[in-house]
Amino acid sequence: MQEQKKLSIISFSGDFDKLTAVFTLATGAAAVGYEVNLFFTFWGLDAIKTKQGRSAVGTGFLPKIFGLFMGGLKSAPVSRLNFGGISPLIFRYLMRKNNVATLEELVEAAKVLDINFYACEMAMQILGIGKPNLIPEIKGVLGVATFLKLADGGQTLFI
């Protein structure tokens, strides 16, 4: 019997286009039978916050400043050509028009496809994000060593 292939992605960026790449790769791999592990860290944590988590993030003053700018998927900027926040809207429109799954649909698909969501312990500490701020699908809060063990023997990407 052949071992299951594996794709692990360190999802570092909070940019709309890069998050789209993360979830396109993840769902595409899961659809052809890969085990997929997503490890959200730094700005990438934004993708896995609850709606409440987005506004309630942080316990001190400074994490609140970052929280203000990290408003979750709906406000994720594009890494280039952001045109004052219009660009993600254009992308969404183009995705819709061309029958391509939108980022929110890709995230939903990722849940259905049993993709493993993990959150980075250290980044959560730095940014003042607690587990209650994250969506319940998070399978665990991990450090680097545990993630490397999960990723071992497969392909690993940093996005």
Next chain:
Amino acid sequence: MQEQKKLSIISFSGDFDKLTAVFTLATGAAAVGYEVNLFFTFWGLDAIKTKQGRSAVGTGFLPKIFGLFMGGLKSAPVSRLNFGGISPLIFRYLMRKNNVATLEELVEAAKVLDINFYACEMAMQILGIGKPNLIPEIKGVLGVATFLKLADGGQTLFI
């Protein structure tokens, strides 16, 4: 007999310095006998457009807006310190002066070294880019699953 080593790169960025990194890694690997697969997606598609493709990109109004800003290799910005467009020129000058291959030369070398160029189907749909807009060296227009199969068993990078 030893199996041929393999390097696959998901070329996502349209930045001059990152594209230089893609082609430096690709040609360096091919020169020592690696099979090299480049998968161009999103802004990275810019690197493999024809001259006509750059201006003729897109069929609707919105893809045209993006097309305007994605003018191909000659206009690729640097990811940092762009100084209003001067920075890529400085890089080119420094590369020339220090006898390092320029980005255009690296792309030419990639073709000669039989590096495999692939384009991402979904990104082409989103951005309204058709196959006639791409250079003829493109070996195929692929989805994620097919790319993962090609990349299997080698090193894969996301740039």
Next chain:
Amino acid sequence: MQEQKKLSIISFSGDFDKLTAVFTLATGAAAVGYEVNLFFTFWGLDAIKTKQGRSAVGTGFLPKIFGLFMGGLKSAPVSRLNFGGISPLIFRYLMRKNNVATLEELVEAAKVLDINFYACEMAMQILGIGKPNLIPEIKGVLGVATFLKLADGGQTLFI
């Protein structure tokens, strides 16, 4: 006997948050017994400059311009939300407050953990950086082919 696992990172970015990711992954992997190879290129070279190297970088006029903007770890910007240079300070404060290792501490830890530091030959040529500008812990100045050989058989990331 099991072979030693290996993690290799192409450290391309000079951004504070991305460099933090590089050194967090590197020290985390080394702490659980991995062989770790860091290959610094382009803006990433900034992380391994000596204090003298930061100000003395380059031999011509143009490398000096870049050198001015590449002031080493203490001045590394954050890739997002830079708020005119304040953001890295906030990060440092949060890291300190939450008892997370700061970037400088992670670099020191990397040296103690026998992580291998390599510098990219081509990027040094382009940016006019010589070996005397780099910290003495640099194990070698390499091209792509040699790096790929070192990274072979392990996980490789581009950050």
